[in-house]
Amino acid sequence: MRSALTALWGIIWKDLLLEVRSKELVLPLLVFVLALVVLFSFAFEARPALVPLVAPGVLWSALTFLGTLGFVRLFSLEREQGGLEGLLTCPVPRSLIYAGKLLAGVLFLVGVEVVLLPIFSALFNLPFLLPRLWLATFLATLGFCAVGVVFSAMAVHTRAREVLLPVLFFPVALPAIIAGLATTSAILKNEPETAGRWLSLTLAFDILYLVVGGALFDYILGE
Amino acid sequence: MVFGPNGSGKTTLVRVLGCLTRPTSGWASVAGFPVHTHPLQARRAVGVLTHAPLLYADLTVWENLLFFARMFGVPQPGQRIEALTECLGLTERLHQRVRTLSHGLQKRAGLARALLHSPQVLLLDEPEAGLDAPALSTLETLIREHCAQGGAVLLTTHQVAWGLSLAHQAIALWEGRVALREARPQEYAPAFQDAYRRLLAGAGG
Numbered sequence: 001m002r003s004a005l006t007a008l009w010g011i012i013w014k015d016l017l018l019e020v021r022s023k024e025l026v027l028p029l030l031v032f033v034l035a036l037v038v039l040f041s042f043a044f045e046a047r048p049a050l051v052p053l054v055a056p057g058v059l060w061s062a063l064t065f066l067g068t069l070g071f072v073r074l075f076s077l078e079r080e081q082g083g084l085e086g087l088l089t090c091p092v093p094r095s096l097i098y099a100g101k102l103l104a105g106v107l108f109l110v111g112v113e114v115v116l117l118p119i120f121s122a123l124f125n126l127p128f129l130l131p132r133l134w135l136a137t138f139l140a141t142l143g144f145c146a147v148g149v150v151f152s153a154m155a156v157h158t159r160a161r162e163v164l165l166p167v168l169f170f171p172v173a174l175p176a177i178i179a180g181l182a183t184t185s186a187i188l189k190n191e192p193e194t195a196g197r198w199l200s201l202t203l204a205f206d207i208l209y210l211v212v213g214g215a216l217f218d219y220i221l222g223e
Numbered sequence: 224m225v226f227g228p229n230g231s232g233k234t235t236l237v238r239v240l241g242c243l244t245r246p247t248s249g250w251a252s253v254a255g256f257p258v259h260t261h262p263l264q265a266r267r268a269v270g271v272l273t274h275a276p277l278l279y280a281d282l283t284v285w286e287n288l289l290f291f292a293r294m295f296g297v298p299q300p301g302q303r304i305e306a307l308t309e310c311l312g313l314t315e316r317l318h319q320r321v322r323t324l325s326h327g328l329q330k331r332a333g334l335a336r337a338l339l340h341s342p343q344v345l346l347l348d349e350p351e352a353g354l355d356a357p358a359l360s361t362l363e364t365l366i367r368e369h370c371a372q373g374g375a376v377l378l379t380t381h382q383v384a385w386g387l388s389l390a391h392q393a394i395a396l397w398e399g400r401v402a403l404r405e406a407r408p409q410e411y412a413p414a415f416q417d418a419y420r421r422l423l424a425g426a427g428g
Contacts, residue, residue, distance in 0.1 A: 003296040006293050006296065007293060007294050007296070009293070010290055010293035010294055011294075013290070014279065014282070014286075014290045017282060017286060018279060018281055018282065021281040021282070021320075022281050080280075081279040081280045081281060081282075082275055082276070082277065082278060082279065082280050082321075083277060083278055083279035083280075083282075083287075085243055085273070085275070085277050086277030086278060086279075086291065086336065087294070088242070088243055089241055089242065089243065089266055089269075089271050089277065090266065090291065090294035090295060091263045091264070091266040091267035091294075091295060092263075092294055093263065
Protein backbone atom coordinates (compact mmCIF):
# COMPACT_ATOMS: atom_id res chain seq x y z
CA MET A 1 0.00 0.00 0.00
CA ARG A 2 2.77 2.40 0.99
CA SER A 3 4.77 1.62 -2.14
CA ALA A 4 1.64 2.19 -4.27
CA LEU A 5 1.15 5.60 -2.65
CA THR A 6 4.84 6.42 -3.15
CA ALA A 7 4.55 5.48 -6.84
CA LEU A 8 1.31 7.49 -7.19
CA TRP A 9 2.92 10.54 -5.61
CA GLY A 10 5.96 9.96 -7.82
CA ILE A 11 3.87 10.25 -11.00
CA ILE A 12 2.08 13.40 -9.80
CA TRP A 13 5.35 14.99 -8.59
CA LYS A 14 7.03 14.22 -11.92
CA ASP A 15 4.13 15.71 -13.94
CA LEU A 16 4.04 18.87 -11.82
CA LEU A 17 7.81 19.29 -12.09
CA LEU A 18 7.71 18.78 -15.88
CA GLU A 19 4.97 21.41 -16.15
CA VAL A 20 6.94 23.87 -14.03
CA ARG A 21 9.94 23.32 -16.32
CA SER A 22 8.23 23.22 -19.71
CA LYS A 23 5.25 25.58 -19.04
CA GLU A 24 3.49 23.97 -21.98
CA LEU A 25 0.12 23.15 -20.41
CA VAL A 26 -1.34 25.41 -17.73
CA LEU A 27 -0.22 28.83 -18.98
CA PRO A 28 -1.32 28.48 -22.64
CA LEU A 29 -4.63 26.92 -21.54
CA LEU A 30 -5.27 29.73 -19.07
CA VAL A 31 -4.61 32.41 -21.67
CA PHE A 32 -6.85 30.63 -24.18
CA VAL A 33 -9.89 30.12 -21.91
CA LEU A 34 -9.62 33.63 -20.43
CA ALA A 35 -9.59 35.10 -23.94
CA LEU A 36 -12.63 32.98 -24.80
CA VAL A 37 -14.64 34.08 -21.74
CA VAL A 38 -13.73 37.76 -22.18
CA LEU A 39 -14.71 37.67 -25.87
CA PHE A 40 -18.05 36.01 -25.13
CA SER A 41 -18.83 38.44 -22.31
CA PHE A 42 -18.36 41.39 -24.67
CA ALA A 43 -20.20 39.69 -27.53
CA PHE A 44 -23.33 38.98 -25.49
CA GLU A 45 -23.37 42.19 -23.42
CA ALA A 46 -25.01 40.12 -20.74
CA ARG A 47 -27.88 41.96 -19.05
CA PRO A 48 -29.08 40.48 -15.71
CA ALA A 49 -32.03 38.75 -17.38
CA LEU A 50 -29.81 37.15 -20.01
CA VAL A 51 -27.09 35.89 -17.65
CA PRO A 52 -28.75 32.56 -16.65
CA LEU A 53 -29.35 31.82 -20.36
CA VAL A 54 -25.96 32.79 -21.75
CA ALA A 55 -23.41 32.30 -18.97
CA PRO A 56 -23.64 28.47 -18.65
CA GLY A 57 -22.96 28.07 -22.37
CA VAL A 58 -19.97 30.41 -22.19
CA LEU A 59 -18.52 28.65 -19.15
CA TRP A 60 -18.97 25.15 -20.55
CA SER A 61 -17.60 26.08 -23.98
CA ALA A 62 -14.48 27.28 -22.18
CA LEU A 63 -14.29 24.18 -19.97
CA THR A 64 -14.79 21.83 -22.92
CA PHE A 65 -12.00 23.49 -24.90
CA LEU A 66 -9.86 23.51 -21.77
CA GLY A 67 -10.33 19.76 -21.30
CA THR A 68 -9.75 18.84 -24.94
CA LEU A 69 -6.59 20.92 -25.35
CA GLY A 70 -5.31 19.79 -21.97
CA PHE A 71 -5.62 16.10 -22.77
CA VAL A 72 -3.93 16.43 -26.14
CA ARG A 73 -0.86 17.67 -24.27
CA LEU A 74 -1.07 15.39 -21.23
CA PHE A 75 0.39 12.28 -22.86
CA SER A 76 2.07 14.04 -25.78
CA LEU A 77 4.35 15.74 -23.25
CA GLU A 78 5.11 12.36 -21.72
CA ARG A 79 6.15 11.03 -25.12
CA GLU A 80 8.02 14.12 -26.29
CA GLN A 81 9.99 14.15 -23.07
CA GLY A 82 11.07 10.56 -23.82
CA GLY A 83 10.11 9.00 -20.52
CA LEU A 84 6.87 7.20 -21.45
CA GLU A 85 8.60 3.89 -22.18
CA GLY A 86 10.69 4.26 -19.03
CA LEU A 87 7.43 4.61 -17.09
CA LEU A 88 6.10 1.47 -18.79
CA THR A 89 9.11 -0.55 -17.60
CA CYS A 90 8.20 0.20 -13.97
CA PRO A 91 6.63 -2.59 -11.89
CA VAL A 92 3.45 -0.68 -11.07
CA PRO A 93 -0.06 -1.63 -12.19
CA ARG A 94 -1.30 0.35 -15.18
CA SER A 95 -4.32 1.39 -13.10
CA LEU A 96 -1.90 3.21 -10.78
CA ILE A 97 -0.39 5.06 -13.76
CA TYR A 98 -3.99 5.93 -14.75
CA ALA A 99 -4.70 7.27 -11.25
CA GLY A 100 -1.48 9.29 -11.23
CA LYS A 101 -2.08 10.85 -14.65
CA LEU A 102 -5.72 11.48 -13.73
CA LEU A 103 -4.83 13.32 -10.51
CA ALA A 104 -2.13 15.33 -12.26
CA GLY A 105 -4.65 16.24 -15.00
CA VAL A 106 -7.25 17.26 -12.40
CA LEU A 107 -4.66 19.44 -10.64
CA PHE A 108 -3.71 21.21 -13.89
CA LEU A 109 -7.30 21.85 -14.94
CA VAL A 110 -8.49 22.87 -11.47
CA GLY A 111 -5.49 25.23 -11.35
CA VAL A 112 -6.77 26.94 -14.51
CA GLU A 113 -10.38 26.94 -13.22
CA VAL A 114 -9.38 28.60 -9.93
CA VAL A 115 -8.32 31.60 -12.01
CA LEU A 116 -11.07 31.28 -14.61
CA LEU A 117 -14.14 31.07 -12.35
CA PRO A 118 -13.69 34.36 -10.43
CA ILE A 119 -13.02 36.22 -13.70
CA PHE A 120 -16.05 34.57 -15.29
CA SER A 121 -18.15 35.56 -12.25
CA ALA A 122 -16.93 39.14 -12.44
CA LEU A 123 -17.61 39.44 -16.17
CA PHE A 124 -21.16 38.12 -15.83
CA ASN A 125 -21.97 39.93 -12.56
CA LEU A 126 -22.29 36.72 -10.56
CA PRO A 127 -21.38 36.24 -6.90
CA PHE A 128 -17.78 35.01 -6.46
CA LEU A 129 -18.77 32.28 -4.06
CA LEU A 130 -21.29 29.92 -5.56
CA PRO A 131 -20.25 26.66 -3.87
CA ARG A 132 -22.50 24.56 -6.09
CA LEU A 133 -21.02 26.08 -9.22
CA TRP A 134 -17.51 25.25 -7.98
CA LEU A 135 -18.65 21.73 -7.07
CA ALA A 136 -20.29 21.22 -10.48
CA THR A 137 -17.14 22.44 -12.23
CA PHE A 138 -14.91 20.20 -10.13
CA LEU A 139 -17.09 17.10 -10.68
CA ALA A 140 -17.23 17.73 -14.41
CA THR A 141 -13.44 18.21 -14.46
CA LEU A 142 -13.02 14.86 -12.74
CA GLY A 143 -15.26 13.20 -15.34
CA PHE A 144 -13.42 14.98 -18.17
CA CYS A 145 -10.09 13.76 -16.86
CA ALA A 146 -11.34 10.20 -16.30
CA VAL A 147 -12.26 10.00 -20.01
CA GLY A 148 -9.55 12.31 -21.30
CA VAL A 149 -6.62 10.40 -19.81
CA VAL A 150 -7.82 7.19 -21.47
CA PHE A 151 -8.21 8.76 -24.91
CA SER A 152 -5.02 10.78 -24.51
CA ALA A 153 -3.09 7.55 -23.89
CA MET A 154 -4.89 5.94 -26.83
CA ALA A 155 -4.05 8.78 -29.22
CA VAL A 156 -0.46 9.36 -28.10
CA HIS A 157 1.06 7.04 -30.70
CA THR A 158 -1.01 8.43 -33.58
CA ARG A 159 0.27 11.19 -35.81
CA ALA A 160 -3.07 13.04 -36.01
CA ARG A 161 -3.72 13.04 -32.27
CA GLU A 162 -4.79 16.72 -32.18
CA VAL A 163 -7.64 15.82 -34.55
CA LEU A 164 -8.31 12.32 -33.33
CA LEU A 165 -8.58 13.10 -29.63
CA PRO A 166 -11.57 15.51 -29.83
CA VAL A 167 -13.33 13.11 -32.21
CA LEU A 168 -12.95 10.29 -29.67
CA PHE A 169 -13.37 12.44 -26.56
CA PHE A 170 -16.49 14.50 -27.32
CA PRO A 171 -19.07 11.75 -27.90
CA VAL A 172 -18.06 9.91 -24.72
CA ALA A 173 -17.70 13.02 -22.53
CA LEU A 174 -20.88 14.66 -23.87
CA PRO A 175 -23.19 13.32 -21.10
CA ALA A 176 -20.91 14.82 -18.44
CA ILE A 177 -20.70 18.12 -20.35
CA ILE A 178 -24.51 18.29 -20.66
CA ALA A 179 -24.97 17.40 -16.98
CA GLY A 180 -22.46 20.12 -15.97
CA LEU A 181 -24.12 22.65 -18.27
CA ALA A 182 -27.59 21.84 -16.90
CA THR A 183 -26.31 22.07 -13.30
CA THR A 184 -24.81 25.50 -13.95
CA SER A 185 -27.99 26.66 -15.66
CA ALA A 186 -30.15 25.49 -12.73
CA ILE A 187 -27.81 27.17 -10.21
CA LEU A 188 -27.97 30.49 -12.06
CA LYS A 189 -31.77 30.25 -12.35
CA ASN A 190 -31.85 29.59 -8.60
CA GLU A 191 -33.45 26.13 -8.91
CA PRO A 192 -31.61 24.16 -6.19
CA GLU A 193 -33.60 20.92 -6.58
CA THR A 194 -32.95 20.68 -10.31
CA ALA A 195 -29.29 21.58 -9.74
CA GLY A 196 -29.03 18.81 -7.13
CA ARG A 197 -30.46 16.23 -9.53
CA TRP A 198 -28.04 17.19 -12.32
CA LEU A 199 -25.18 17.24 -9.84
CA SER A 200 -26.01 13.65 -8.82
CA LEU A 201 -26.06 12.67 -12.48
CA THR A 202 -22.62 14.27 -13.01
CA LEU A 203 -21.33 12.26 -10.05
CA ALA A 204 -22.81 9.06 -11.51
CA PHE A 205 -21.04 9.74 -14.84
CA ASP A 206 -17.78 10.36 -12.96
CA ILE A 207 -18.00 6.99 -11.20
CA LEU A 208 -18.80 5.23 -14.47
CA TYR A 209 -15.93 6.92 -16.32
CA LEU A 210 -13.47 6.20 -13.50
CA VAL A 211 -14.34 2.50 -13.27
CA VAL A 212 -14.31 1.91 -17.04
CA GLY A 213 -11.22 4.09 -17.56
CA GLY A 214 -9.23 2.27 -14.88
CA ALA A 215 -10.25 -1.11 -16.27
CA LEU A 216 -9.38 -0.22 -19.89
CA PHE A 217 -6.06 1.46 -19.24
CA ASP A 218 -4.07 -1.77 -19.03
CA TYR A 219 -5.11 -2.74 -22.56
CA ILE A 220 -4.51 0.73 -23.93
CA LEU A 221 -0.94 0.97 -22.65
CA GLY A 222 -0.23 -2.65 -23.52
CA GLU A 223 1.63 -1.89 -26.74
CA MET B 224 25.14 -12.06 -26.31
CA VAL B 225 22.83 -11.48 -29.25
CA PHE B 226 24.12 -10.59 -32.70
CA GLY B 227 22.27 -10.07 -35.93
CA PRO B 228 21.93 -7.71 -38.88
CA ASN B 229 19.53 -4.78 -38.82
CA GLY B 230 15.93 -5.96 -38.71
CA SER B 231 16.77 -9.43 -37.43
CA GLY B 232 14.74 -8.96 -34.24
CA LYS B 233 17.32 -8.00 -31.60
CA THR B 234 15.47 -4.92 -30.38
CA THR B 235 12.13 -6.71 -30.53
CA LEU B 236 13.57 -9.46 -28.32
CA VAL B 237 14.73 -6.88 -25.77
CA ARG B 238 11.36 -5.10 -25.88
CA VAL B 239 9.37 -8.31 -25.41
CA LEU B 240 11.53 -9.42 -22.47
CA GLY B 241 11.37 -5.89 -21.03
CA CYS B 242 7.54 -5.97 -21.23
CA LEU B 243 7.53 -3.03 -23.64
CA THR B 244 6.01 -4.97 -26.53
CA ARG B 245 3.43 -7.73 -26.33
CA PRO B 246 4.45 -10.86 -28.25
CA THR B 247 2.05 -11.48 -31.13
CA SER B 248 2.50 -15.23 -30.75
CA GLY B 249 4.40 -17.68 -28.58
CA TRP B 250 5.52 -16.92 -25.05
CA ALA B 251 8.45 -15.39 -23.23
CA SER B 252 9.60 -15.50 -19.65
CA VAL B 253 12.32 -13.59 -17.84
CA ALA B 254 13.87 -14.58 -14.50
CA GLY B 255 11.26 -17.33 -14.33
CA PHE B 256 8.28 -14.98 -14.79
CA PRO B 257 6.15 -15.25 -17.95
CA VAL B 258 5.90 -11.70 -19.29
CA HIS B 259 2.23 -12.02 -20.30
CA THR B 260 0.91 -13.50 -17.04
CA HIS B 261 3.29 -11.97 -14.47
CA PRO B 262 4.30 -8.62 -16.00
CA LEU B 263 4.83 -6.84 -12.66
CA GLN B 264 7.24 -9.48 -11.37
CA ALA B 265 8.98 -9.62 -14.75
CA ARG B 266 9.39 -5.83 -14.82
CA ARG B 267 10.77 -5.82 -11.28
CA ALA B 268 13.34 -8.46 -12.29
CA VAL B 269 14.68 -6.64 -15.35
CA GLY B 270 16.55 -3.44 -16.04
CA VAL B 271 16.16 -2.21 -19.61
CA LEU B 272 18.40 0.05 -21.67
CA THR B 273 17.24 0.65 -25.24
CA HIS B 274 18.58 3.04 -27.88
CA ALA B 275 16.89 5.90 -26.00
CA PRO B 276 17.78 6.61 -22.36
CA LEU B 277 14.06 6.48 -21.38
CA LEU B 278 14.46 9.56 -19.20
CA TYR B 279 12.49 12.82 -19.04
CA ALA B 280 14.39 15.46 -21.00
CA ASP B 281 13.37 18.43 -18.83
CA LEU B 282 14.17 16.77 -15.51
CA THR B 283 17.70 16.61 -14.11
CA VAL B 284 19.56 13.31 -13.82
CA TRP B 285 18.90 13.32 -10.06
CA GLU B 286 15.16 14.01 -10.47
CA ASN B 287 14.84 11.30 -13.12
CA LEU B 288 16.62 8.72 -10.99
CA LEU B 289 14.64 9.71 -7.90
CA PHE B 290 11.39 9.29 -9.85
CA PHE B 291 12.33 5.83 -11.09
CA ALA B 292 13.62 4.85 -7.63
CA ARG B 293 10.17 5.72 -6.24
CA MET B 294 8.48 3.72 -8.97
CA PHE B 295 10.66 0.67 -8.27
CA GLY B 296 10.40 1.09 -4.48
CA VAL B 297 14.19 1.35 -4.07
CA PRO B 298 15.10 1.62 -0.36
CA GLN B 299 17.30 4.63 0.54
CA PRO B 300 17.17 6.00 -3.01
CA GLY B 301 19.53 8.92 -2.32
CA GLN B 302 22.42 6.67 -1.36
CA ARG B 303 21.79 4.31 -4.26
CA ILE B 304 21.67 7.15 -6.78
CA GLU B 305 24.89 8.67 -5.43
CA ALA B 306 26.71 5.33 -5.55
CA LEU B 307 25.56 4.54 -9.09
CA THR B 308 26.22 7.95 -10.56
CA GLU B 309 29.69 8.01 -8.99
CA CYS B 310 30.42 4.64 -10.55
CA LEU B 311 29.22 5.87 -13.96
CA GLY B 312 31.05 9.20 -13.77
CA LEU B 313 27.89 11.27 -13.57
CA THR B 314 28.40 12.98 -10.20
CA GLU B 315 29.23 16.32 -11.81
CA ARG B 316 26.13 16.11 -14.03
CA LEU B 317 23.59 15.09 -11.38
CA HIS B 318 21.78 18.42 -11.37
CA GLN B 319 21.92 19.01 -15.09
CA ARG B 320 18.81 18.50 -17.22
CA VAL B 321 18.96 15.37 -19.38
CA ARG B 322 18.18 17.49 -22.47
CA THR B 323 21.51 19.31 -22.06
CA LEU B 324 23.65 16.16 -21.81
CA SER B 325 25.59 14.64 -24.71
CA HIS B 326 24.39 11.36 -26.23
CA GLY B 327 27.05 9.39 -24.36
CA LEU B 328 26.18 10.98 -21.02
CA GLN B 329 22.48 10.37 -21.64
CA LYS B 330 23.31 6.74 -22.26
CA ARG B 331 25.21 6.57 -18.96
CA ALA B 332 22.22 8.12 -17.18
CA GLY B 333 19.96 5.57 -18.88
CA LEU B 334 22.25 2.81 -17.66
CA ALA B 335 22.01 4.20 -14.12
CA ARG B 336 18.20 4.05 -14.44
CA ALA B 337 18.38 0.43 -15.62
CA LEU B 338 20.64 -0.56 -12.71
CA LEU B 339 18.82 1.45 -10.03
CA HIS B 340 16.74 -1.38 -8.58
CA SER B 341 19.53 -3.99 -8.77
CA PRO B 342 17.68 -6.14 -11.32
CA GLN B 343 18.34 -9.86 -11.72
CA VAL B 344 18.48 -9.50 -15.49
CA LEU B 345 19.91 -6.61 -17.48
CA LEU B 346 18.60 -6.12 -21.01
CA LEU B 347 21.00 -3.93 -22.96
CA ASP B 348 20.24 -3.02 -26.55
CA GLU B 349 23.48 -1.92 -28.25
CA PRO B 350 24.70 -0.19 -25.07
CA GLU B 351 28.19 0.50 -26.45
CA ALA B 352 26.89 2.86 -29.16
CA GLY B 353 27.96 6.43 -28.43
CA LEU B 354 30.11 5.58 -25.41
CA ASP B 355 33.71 6.80 -25.15
CA ALA B 356 36.57 4.48 -24.10
CA PRO B 357 36.36 5.16 -20.31
CA ALA B 358 32.57 4.72 -20.33
CA LEU B 359 32.90 1.52 -22.35
CA SER B 360 35.41 0.20 -19.83
CA THR B 361 33.02 1.07 -16.97
CA LEU B 362 30.20 -0.70 -18.84
CA GLU B 363 32.34 -3.83 -19.21
CA THR B 364 33.21 -3.74 -15.49
CA LEU B 365 29.54 -3.33 -14.56
CA ILE B 366 28.51 -6.24 -16.78
CA ARG B 367 31.22 -8.51 -15.32
CA GLU B 368 30.34 -7.50 -11.75
CA HIS B 369 26.63 -8.05 -12.40
CA CYS B 370 27.34 -11.57 -13.72
CA ALA B 371 29.78 -12.30 -10.86
CA GLN B 372 27.01 -11.44 -8.39
CA GLY B 373 24.72 -14.02 -10.00
CA GLY B 374 22.86 -11.69 -12.34
CA ALA B 375 22.29 -12.26 -16.04
CA VAL B 376 22.83 -9.87 -18.93
CA LEU B 377 21.26 -10.08 -22.37
CA LEU B 378 23.17 -7.72 -24.61
CA THR B 379 22.65 -7.03 -28.30
CA THR B 380 25.47 -5.59 -30.38
CA HIS B 381 26.96 -5.34 -33.87
CA GLN B 382 30.51 -5.35 -32.42
CA VAL B 383 31.16 -9.09 -32.71
CA ALA B 384 34.71 -9.21 -31.30
CA TRP B 385 33.81 -6.96 -28.36
CA GLY B 386 30.62 -8.88 -27.68
CA LEU B 387 32.34 -12.27 -27.76
CA SER B 388 35.00 -11.06 -25.30
CA LEU B 389 32.23 -10.55 -22.72
CA ALA B 390 29.89 -13.40 -23.62
CA HIS B 391 29.13 -16.64 -21.81
CA GLN B 392 26.72 -17.67 -24.55
CA ALA B 393 26.20 -16.21 -28.00
CA ILE B 394 23.45 -16.40 -30.58
CA ALA B 395 22.93 -14.74 -33.92
CA LEU B 396 19.43 -13.87 -35.05
CA TRP B 397 18.23 -13.93 -38.62
CA GLU B 398 14.69 -12.82 -39.51
CA GLY B 399 13.48 -13.34 -35.95
CA ARG B 400 14.96 -16.82 -35.54
CA VAL B 401 18.15 -18.15 -33.97
CA ALA B 402 20.49 -18.84 -36.87
CA LEU B 403 23.71 -19.47 -34.89
CA ARG B 404 24.27 -20.63 -31.34
CA GLU B 405 27.53 -21.00 -29.40
CA ALA B 406 27.69 -22.20 -25.79
CA ARG B 407 31.41 -21.41 -25.36
CA PRO B 408 31.91 -18.27 -27.45
CA GLN B 409 35.21 -17.16 -25.92
CA GLU B 410 36.79 -20.55 -26.70
CA TYR B 411 35.41 -20.72 -30.25
CA ALA B 412 35.35 -16.99 -31.05
CA PRO B 413 37.13 -17.25 -34.45
CA ALA B 414 34.80 -20.06 -35.61
CA PHE B 415 31.72 -18.11 -34.50
CA GLN B 416 32.96 -14.96 -36.23
CA ASP B 417 33.53 -16.92 -39.47
CA ALA B 418 30.08 -18.47 -39.32
CA TYR B 419 28.52 -15.07 -38.58
CA ARG B 420 30.40 -13.47 -41.48
CA ARG B 421 29.09 -16.21 -43.78
CA LEU B 422 25.57 -15.63 -42.46
CA LEU B 423 25.78 -11.93 -43.24
CA ALA B 424 27.36 -12.59 -46.66
CA GLY B 425 24.53 -14.99 -47.43
CA ALA B 426 22.10 -12.27 -46.44
CA GLY B 427 23.81 -9.84 -48.76
CA GLY B 428 23.90 -12.30 -51.64
